[in-house]
Amino acid sequence: MTTSVDLDYPFTGKWLVQNSPANRVPSHGTTLFGTSYAIDFVPVDDHGRTAPVTLRTLIQPERPERFPGFGFPVLAPVDGVVEAVYDGVPDHKTYRGFPSLIYALSQRRRMRGGWLALAGNSVFITTGNAIVALCHLQQGSALVRQGQRVRAGEIIGRCGNSGNSTEPHLHVQALSGADFATATAVPISFRGSLPRNGEILALA
DSSP: OOOOEEEOOSOOEEEEEESOTTTOSSTTSOOGGGOTTOEEEEEOOTTSOOSOOOHHHHHSOBOGGGSTTTTOEEEOSSSEEEEEEEOOOOOOOBOOSHHHHHHHHTHHHHHHTOHHHHHOEEEEEEETTEEEEEEEEOTTOOOOOTTOEEOTTOEEEEBOOOSSOSSSOEEEEEESSSOTTTOOEEOEEETTBOOOTTOEEEEO
């Protein structure tokens, strides 16, 4: 079984690192669905910010189109073969401020819906003995199909706000097999290392 997998970054531009396994494992507070070593990347503007916070932000959900990274290209982080593609989940509104507390209360319901209810639109790429998952993509943005061979750096979809997501971002993890309910987590790195929470990556 693969003990770890090294990835290229699946994007260009500026992205904020969150929930990094460099800071803690399990990175998302649970070992369910092979997420122990998962990491999140949030696209930001030139000043390192997402959408501006307003009074409306604090009291009601917002459209994902307000956020700078919604629709940003997502790239294959490895050479491999597309294991599965899910592309039909609507992008929902974003939740910050008080709405985020209400959204958190519905977390248990989403978990009962299983892996795909959490991942939303996603692409899974087999490389060696691991499967790399790229999740929360924009509805209808997938540019690859099951069984297709892809190379690192190829556009496979776009950043969205589907599944278990409070604002547009990209969730990346690696699994030991295709049964996402029983597969174990595979440690990942990016170009030989792991960024830490709060870092802003600027990639050409």
